[in-house]
Amino acid sequence: MAVVDVELKIKRYNPEQDKKPHWETYEVRVEDTDRVVDALHEVKWHHDGTLSFRRSCVHGVCGSDAMVINGSNALACVLLVKDVGTNITVEPIRGLRVIKDLVVDMEPFFDQYKSVLPYLINSTDPGYEERRQSPEDRERFDDTTKCILCAACTTSCPIYWGNESYVGPAAIVNAHRFIFDSRDEAAGDRLDILNQRSGVWRCRTAFSCTEACPRDIKITQAIQEVKRAILYNRI
Amino acid sequence: MSTVGTPYRGKSGQWAFISHRVSGFLVFMFLLLHVVDVSLVQDKHLYNEVHAVYGNVVLRVFEVGLLFALVFHALNGLRIILIDFFPEAVRRDKTLFAVVVFITLAACIPGGYVILRPFINGHF
Numbered sequence: 019m020a021v022v023d024v025e026l027k028i029k030r031y032n033p034e035q036d037k038k039p040h041w042e043t044y045e046v047r048v049e050d051t052d053r054v055v056d057a058l059h060e061v062k063w064h065h066d067g068t069l070s071f072r073r074s075c076v077h078g079v080c081g082s083d084a085m086v087i088n089g090s091n092a093l094a095c096v097l098l099v100k101d102v103g104t105n106i107t108v109e110p111i112r113g114l115r116v117i118k119d120l121v122v123d124m125e126p127f128f129d130q131y132k133s134v135l136p137y138l139i140n141s142t143d144p145g146y147e148e149r150r151q152s153p154e155d156r157e158r159f160d161d162t163t164k165c166i167l168c169a170a171c172t173t174s175c176p177i178y179w180g181n182e183s184y185v186g187p188a189a190i191v192n193a194h195r196f197i198f199d200s201r202d203e204a205a206g207d208r209l210d211i212l213n214q215r216s217g218v219w220r221c222r223t224a225f226s227c228t229e230a231c232p233r234d235i236k237i238t239q240a241i242q243e244v245k246r247a248i249l250y251n252r253i
Numbered sequence: 254m255s256t257v258g259t260p261y262r263g264k265s266g267q268w269a270f271i272s273h274r275v276s277g278f279l280v281f282m283f284l285l286l287h288v289v290d291v292s293l294v295q296d297k298h299l300y301n302e303v304h305a306v307y308g309n310v311v312l313r314v315f316e317v318g319l320l321f322a323l324v325f326h327a328l329n330g331l332r333i334i335l336i337d338f339f340p341e342a343v344r345r346d347k348t349l350f351a352v353v354v355f356i357t358l359a360a361c362i363p364g365g366y367v368i369l370r371p372f373i374n375g376h377f
Contacts, residue, residue, distance in 0.1 A: 086259075086261070088262070089259050089260070089261060089262030090261065090262045090263065107259065109259070112261070174261065174263070176261075176263075176267065176270060176271075222270060222333075223266070223270075223333060223336050223337070223343075223346070224263070224266050224267050224269070224270035225263075225264065225265075225266025225267070225346055226261070226263045226264075226266060226267050226270075228266070229263060229264045229266065229267075236343075236344075238266075238336075238343055238346070239340065239343045239344065242336065242337065242340070242343050243340075245337065246338075
């Protein structure tokens with residue numbers, strides 16, 4: 019553990035004052051084992067209180083603070099200063115409208131998430147018992163249960179940057195989580211939704227989503243599984 | 254630094270994606286040119302004159318670029334097909350990309366030499 023001076027270059031934008039975003043640089047002193055979000059706190063609390071960014075749990079669970087850090091998407095509360103160096107650039111995630119500084123409008127992202135019916139659909143009444151499932155059936159979709167909806171995947175996707183109607187990797191991951199759940203009955207509906215123009219076929223397997231996921235979900239693999247489920251009409 | 258933003262720093266998959274589009278565009282542009290030059294076959298004299306132009310050094314270098322684009326685009330297309338149909342290929346996409354780049358270089362460096370040989374040896 020050592021104290022280091024970090025040069026933090028942040029893309030700032032205040033719609034009430036600025037026509038275009040601009041870069042501002044801050045010198046902050048942090049521990050090298052601190053996270054990038056600690057350096058951002060240092061700026062906000064001691065240098066410039068007007069800096070806006072989202073964070074909530076600050077422990078990589080709530081998914082609020084996905085940002086472009088040194089050129090690629092990451093959670094500011096997971097990435098350590100010693101792993102990114104002392105010259106850090108921070109930008110808002112791409113493909114979503116910037117509201118202010120690092121805060122983007124997440125509504126389109128959540129609308130796309132909601133469009134794939136991301137909840138258990140089962141018309142039978144289990145009575146006073148749980149809906150039981152074998153460990154093998156649970157394992158089938160284990161990877162995609164880890165999503166925290168931080169949007170790091172969707173906003174790293176070059177297709178999504180150019181086509182905002184594409185549902186994006188995060189929505190497909192959350193559809194996958196229920197499509198392959200043996201307790202669910204609406205896989206067909208979800209596959210129909212994802213078989214549309216805005217669905218899985220927009221994916222061009224650039225793997226940026228898989229690289230960006232802070233939960234290490236194998237996103238491209240999940241998307242390909244959904245594509246094959248549609249193609250072969252088989253889950 | 255500009256206000257527009259920095260290029261996104263993706264990994265090999267992103268570069269495969271970008272290269273695939275750039276090489277595809279180049280090959281398509283050549284195809285249009287090729288349709289025009291082959292259609293000149295009606296007039297033997299004109300056809301021969303136009304095709305003689307392909308012998309100059311600038312267009313030979315262009316042809317080397319075309320060779321790289323064509324071979325890369327074809328092999329990366331096969332990589333994408335493998336990724337689409339075989340789960341094992343999705344897990345090994347980086348290895349597959351390395352294989353695509355290796356074969357492209359292994360085939361196109363000697364191929365490029367053959368195309369440029371008259372200029373390298375000075376016999377043109």
